[in-house]
Amino acid sequence: MNCDVCKQNQATVFLTQIVDGKMQKVNLCESCSKEKGVTDPTGFALADLLLGLGAAQEMERGGSVQKCAVCGFSQADFKKTGRLGCGACYETFADGLASLLKGMHKGTAHVGKIPARALRSLERETQMKTLQRDLRKAVAEEDYESAAQIRDRLKQVEPG
Amino acid sequence: MAIHNILTNTGEWMRGEGPHHQIVVSSRVRLARNLRSFSFPGWAKKTERLQILEAIKPQVEALPEMGEAFSVYSQDLSALEKQVLVERHLISREHAAKGVGSAVVMNKRQTLSIMINEEDHLRMQGIRSGLQLKSVFKMIDKVDSALEERLDFAFSPQLGYLTACPTNVGTGMRASAMVHLPALVMSEQINQVIQAVNKIGLAVRGLYGEGTEALGNFFQVSNQTTLGEKEEDIIARLHKVIEQIIEHEQNARQMLLQKRPNTLLDHIGRGYGILQHAYSMNSKEALNLLSFMKLGIDLGFFPEECCRPVDELFMETQPAHLQKGTAQKLAADERDSLRAEIIRAKLVAFPKPSVGASRSDRDAGSGSEN
Numbered sequence: 001m002n003c004d005v006c007k008q009n010q011a012t013v014f015l016t017q018i019v020d021g022k023m024q025k026v027n028l029c030e031s032c033s034k035e036k037g038v039t040d041p042t043g044f045a046l047a048d049l050l051l052g053l054g055a056a057q058e059m060e061r062g063g064s065v066q067k068c069a070v071c072g073f074s075q076a077d078f079k080k081t082g083r084l085g086c087g088a089c090y091e092t093f094a095d096g097l098a099s100l101l102k103g104m105h106k107g108t109a110h111v112g113k114i115p116a117r118a119l120r121s122l123e124r125e126t127q128m129k130t131l132q133r134d135l136r137k138a139v140a141e142e143d144y145e146s147a148a149q150i151r152d153r154l155k156q157v158e159p160g
Numbered sequence: 161m162a163i164h165n166i167l168t169n170t171g172e173w174m175r176g177e178g179p180h181h182q183i184v185v186s187s188r189v190r191l192a193r194n195l196r197s198f199s200f201p202g203w204a205k206k207t208e209r210l211q212i213l214e215a216i217k218p219q220v221e222a223l224p225e226m227g228e229a230f231s232v233y234s235q236d237l238s239a240l241e242k243q244v245l246v247e248r249h250l251i252s253r254e255h256a257a258k259g260v261g262s263a264v265v266m267n268k269r270q271t272l273s274i275m276i277n278e279e280d281h282l283r284m285q286g287i288r289s290g291l292q293l294k295s296v297f298k299m300i301d302k303v304d305s306a307l308e309e310r311l312d313f314a315f316s317p318q319l320g321y322l323t324a325c326p327t328n329v330g331t332g333m334r335a336s337a338m339v340h341l342p343a344l345v346m347s348e349q350i351n352q353v354i355q356a357v358n359k360i361g362l363a364v365r366g367l368y369g370e371g372t373e374a375l376g377n378f379f380q381v382s383n384q385t386t387l388g389e390k391e392e393d394i395i396a397r398l399h400k401v402i403e404q405i406i407e408h409e410q411n412a413r414q415m416l417l418q419k420r421p422n423t424l425l426d427h428i429g430r431g432y433g434i435l436q437h438a439y440s441m442n443s444k445e446a447l448n449l450l451s452f453m454k455l456g457i458d459l460g461f462f463p464e465e466c467c468r469p470v471d472e473l474f475m476e477t478q479p480a481h482l483q484k485g486t487a488q489k490l491a492a493d494e495r496d497s498l499r500a501e502i503i504r505a506k507l508v509a510f511p512k513p514s515v516g517a518s519r520s521d522r523d524a525g526s527g528s529e530n
Contacts, residue, residue, distance in 0.1 A: 083279065084203075084324055085203040086200055087194060087322040097326060100326060104385065105385040107389065109318055109388060110316075110317070110318065110330045110387060111388060111389065112330060113391055114317075116308060118313075
């Protein structure tokens with residue numbers, strides 16, 4: 001049996017991991033097992049290795065975009081490494097990633113920590129959207145006094 | 161601080177003083193973060209990686225937690241020094257393979273270690289002895305909040321923190337505890353425990369041989385998913401599960417003492433005998449025998465002072481720790497002899513296991529006695 005990673009050497013390390021009742025098996029050769037750190041029972045690499053390899057196969061089936069416009073990373077690269085190129089890849093390959101993330105995680109939306117910086121810009125965005133809507137409404141109703149006030153507030157909220 | 165100080169002093173977590181330290185060796189929490197508008201380290205070209213490194217490293221060094229820090233570029237560490245850091249869980253195996261463009265910064269107590277340009281731009285890890293997941297998370301969360309004020313992290317409102325591997329996206333957090341479960345292994349209950357833990361979406365790992373026998377009876381329990389659940393909830397769930405595992409292990413120990421005392425004593429006695437008299441020992445055998453010694457100490461067959469030396473041996477008999485004092489690289493058989501020598505020296509003053517009175521009979525805190 002050959003190694004699942006390099007596909008060349010004879011596999012001598014056989015790993016089994018059970019997550020959520022799903023059993024996954026990986027066969028590795030001596031050098032790949034060392035490199036991936038699987039002989040270290042405390043290492044995190046194994047799960048990433050298992051899921052990363054599986055993930056890339058899934059990707060192949062979904063999604064039509066071939067290359068990330070920001071960093072030039074391609075689906076073929078993902079298949080090879082199980083890792084993405086940059087943050088924008090998550091948008092570029094959103095179609096293919098959606099089902100993959102669904103199978104991999106507990107949910108599909110982040111509910112944890114939000115960095116203060118992102119929180120501030122998020123709040124600003126929501127505020128701006130509300131004000132813009134109010135402005136359109138005021139203009140449509142020909143309430144120009146309110147419209148002028150809303151425009152002033154929009155100017156304060158807008159960045160820069 | 162120089163690497164010398166780090167190598168000669170063991171970190172706080174290896175001293176085994178945390179709550180439930182007899183069964184829970186250590187608690188770890190790591191966060192993965194990336195800078196917006198840069199490629200992830202695995203895809204970035206060398207010049208970009210250096211740019212990222214120089215943007216992050218000064219900010220990490222400026223953290224109040226890093227007052228007396230050890231900060232070093234990857235290329236300035238020797239292969240052996242890196243290996244020592246891997247064995248102490250202060251850097252990952254993957255990080256040890258990095259050269260120019262990566263760095264690691266750790267505090268003096270070796271409870272906080274921040275890798276720059278590992279798989280993600282930032283991998284921040286907190287580690288403490290015993291079951292302390294909540295306080296470790298608090299520590300690492302504070303570090304993260306301080307850094308995000310100065311660094312613009314890649315974050316999407318929908319997907320959370322964006323990471324190189326989709327398995328980490330969301331919280332970017334992996335929390336884990338390393339547990340020592342010899343009695344559950346001996347009483348063949350470990351499979352049931354692993355299956356139960358798996359059912360609720362947590363992973364249990366070890367290097368499996370035949371069946372589910374893990375090296376030295378050490379297992380790592382960690383969260384598997386990072387998207388769709390709050391950090392605090394993940395930590396709380398893991399904490400609760402670990403507490404239950406501790407209880408199962410303690411019950412299994414009491415059962416063995418009552419129902420199969422000879423099997424138990426045989427394992428401990430053989431461990432003691434072989435460790436004290438062997439002249440060649442590979443690391444797998446050492447781990448397995450030391451595991452029985454640790455169990456013997458926990459159960460009161462050896463005086464409590466024996467605990468520290470045995471805990472130290474788990475680390476000191478690892479290949480890189482073994483060689484850090486020697487002038488040149490050792491061959492495998494030379495390592496095995498040196499390992500046996502170190503163990504013999506440390507155990508020379510250990511008394512024979514006192515079979516008559518086990519501490520658990522006297523110590524009300526350690527389990528159920530009827």
